[in-house]
Amino acid sequence: MIQSAPLPQAPATPTPWDARLAGWLVRPLLGTWVRPNHLTFLRLVVGLAGVGFIAAGGYAFVNIGMLLVVLSNFLDHTDGALARMGGLGSHFGHLFDLASDALVTVLLFVALGMALPAGSDFGGYAELCGLVAGIAVAAIFFMRMRIEERAGKAGTKQPQFAGFEIEDVLYLLPLVSLFDVPGPFILAAGLVAPLFALWVLRDWLRVCVRHPAGADSRS
Helix, strand or coil, X not given: CXXXXXXXXXXXXXXXXXHHHHHHHHHHHCCCCCCHHHHHHHHHHHHHHHHHHXXXXXXXXXXXXXXXXXXXXXXXXXXXXXXXXXXXXCHHHHHHHHHHHHHHHXXXXXXXXXXXXXXXXXXXXXXXXXXXXXXXXXXXXXXXXHHHHHHCHHHHCCXXXXXXXXXXXXXXXXXXXXXXXXXXXXXXXHHHHHHHHHHHHHHHHHHHHHCCCCCCCCC
């Protein structure tokens, strides 16, 4: 009896560099009292501190705030790494992580809009652009959460290149403040974020058709 050859399997997606580093850093925490929610809370506190510095305005404060937001973005990988390695995942922890991500990212854009003085070239539009970008980002987080509920984590998987994901562009944020160009950045964010939200909306609607409500989409 002739057996057909097995279909080739798709190559596994490599773990992003920041997630690898996060896993290496949290490995000593396995078996200790530290839980993923502790790391999520730390990420949230650091992120909110960064947002506070940015909203205060001024070159020095904005630079400090950007560095703290970048650190917070990296810490966002540590809770998931500890949860996976230690089998400590929970539904509450997942929602806490998503809420922290959304809050810090939304407030980041709002704070950038507040940081620009009203008399600057972009001051008149900065707060509006920051608010628009913040609302768009909040909508993106909401839709991605819904996509994950319907299609599993594979539905929100980000494309990678050389171990980097799209969201890793946030690590370049300190360059925005270092070169003192928050005005053009927040203006661009106010234009691009709503367009990206529309793209995610298209994905959400597509997933709703492929995975009707009530279907088992766990992965």
